[in-house]
C-alpha cells in the first residue's frame with residue numbers, strides 16, 4: 165500500500181481538528197505564521213517533553229537553561245550572525261516577488277507557478293544580494309534614540325554566553341551539555357510548506373562541551389542518539405536518514421555537520437542538524453567579551469577550551485514530521501477512516517470516555533470514570549453525536565484508546581476498551597482500566613504503517 169499522506173491533507177486535518185491554523189486569520193493572515201490550537205499545543209508539548217526527558221531524565225550529563233530572546237547585540241557580532249547570517253536574495257522587477265537565489269529551481273514563478281523564477285520571457289530578476297535574516301527591534305521608549313537589538317535567530321548563543329555561569333553553579337566538567345527549548349526568529353525570504361519553514365519557530369538545542377580530542381567520538385554518539393529518539397517515538401526508520409554535509413554546505417562555525425532527514429511529502433528534508441562546532445563559539449565570545457571561557461581541571465591544572473557537539477532540532481518541524489508519519493486512511497465497512505497513528509506518548513489525548521447513550525445512568529458513570537482517569541493521563545469526555553462519529557473524531561486527533569460505558573457496565577462494572585490502530589475491542593473491569601492504560605502507555609510501540617509499507 166502506498167503512503168496516502170500529502171501536505172494538503174495534513175494542513176486540512178490540522179485546521180479541521182484545531183491543531184494548527186493560520187495566524188491573524190480574521191485580518192487576512194500574516195505570511196507563513198501559524199497558531200496552535202488545543203490539540204496542537206498538547207501534541208507539541210508532548211514532543212518537547214519527550215526531548216527534555218531524553219536530555220535530562222534519561223541521562224545525567226545535561227542540564228537545562230532558559231535564556232532571554234533579546235540579548236546584548238554584541239552576542240551576534242561575536243557569533244558571526246551580524247556579518248554572515250544571510251541568504252542570497254533576488255527580486256523580480258516584473259512580478260515584484262522576492263526569491264532565495266539558491267532555491268530558484270524549487271520555487272514557483274510569481275506569474276506562472278508551473279515555471280520557476282527566471283524561466284518565462286517576462287521574468288526580470290535582479291542580481292543576487294545578501295539579506296540578513298535577523299529581525300531587528302529597538303530597546304527603549306523612543307525608537308530613534310533606542311539601541312538596536314535582534315530577536316535571537318537560534319537558541320544556541322544563549323547557551324554559550326552562559327557557559328561560565330553553568331560551569332560554576334552546576335559543578336560540571338566536560339563532557340557535559342546544556343539544553344534549551346525556546347522561540348527563535350528568522351526573516352526567511354521564502355517560508356512555506358506549512359510549519360516546515362516559518363519566521364517564528366521553536367528550537368530544541370543542546371550544546372555538549374567535550375575535551376577537544378573526544379569530539380569525533382561524541383559527534384558519532386549524538387548522531388546515533390538523535391536518530392534513535394525519532395525512531396523510538398514511532399517515526400518509520402525507512403522514512404529517516406542521516407546525511408553528512410558536503411564541505412561547501414557547512415556553516416561558518418562547523419567542521420562537520422550531519423542532518424537527520426525525514427521523507428516529508430515535499431521530499432527528503434532536514435529535521436535536525438548535528439554539528440561539530442569546535443571551539444568556535446566559546447573562543448569568539450571569550451575574545452569579544454574579554455572573558456576566559458575555558459575549563460580548568462583542578463586536579464591536573466590542565467586548561468582547555470572545550471569543543472562543542474550540537475544537536476539542533478525544531479519543535480514545529482518535528483511535530484510536523486510526527487503528524488505526517490502518523491496520518492493514515494483505511495477502508496472500514498465501506499467508509500474511509502482517517503486517523504493519526506501517533507505514538508501513544510505523543511498523542512494529545514490518551515483516552516476518550518464515552519457513554520453509549522445519553523440516558524439510563526450511563527453519562528453519570530462515564531463522567532465518574534473520566535474524573536478518575538484524568539488524574540493519571542490526558543483524558544477527554546465525549547457524549548455528543550453517534551458513537552461512530554465520536555470514534556471518528558478521536559481517530560482523527562490520534563487518541564489511542566476509547567472507553568465506552570454501556571448498559572452492561574451498570575450491571576457488572578466492565579467497559580469496552582477500543583484500540584485506535586487495530587480496532588480491537590475488549591471488555592475490561594473498570595477497576596483494572598487505569599493500570600491497563602498506564603501499562604499500554606509505557607509499552608514499546610511501532611507504527612502499524614510499517615507492516616503495510
Ligand code: GAP
Pocket residue numbers: 317318319320350352359360361362363364365366367369434435436437476477478479480481482
Ligand atoms: N544552532 C544551530 C541551528 O540553529 P539550524 O539548522 O539553522 O541550526 C536547527 O536550525 C533546526 O531548527 C532545523 O533543523 C529545523 O528543525 C529548525 N528550523 C530552522 N529554521 C527554521 C524555520 N525557519 N522554521 C521552522 N524550523 C526551523
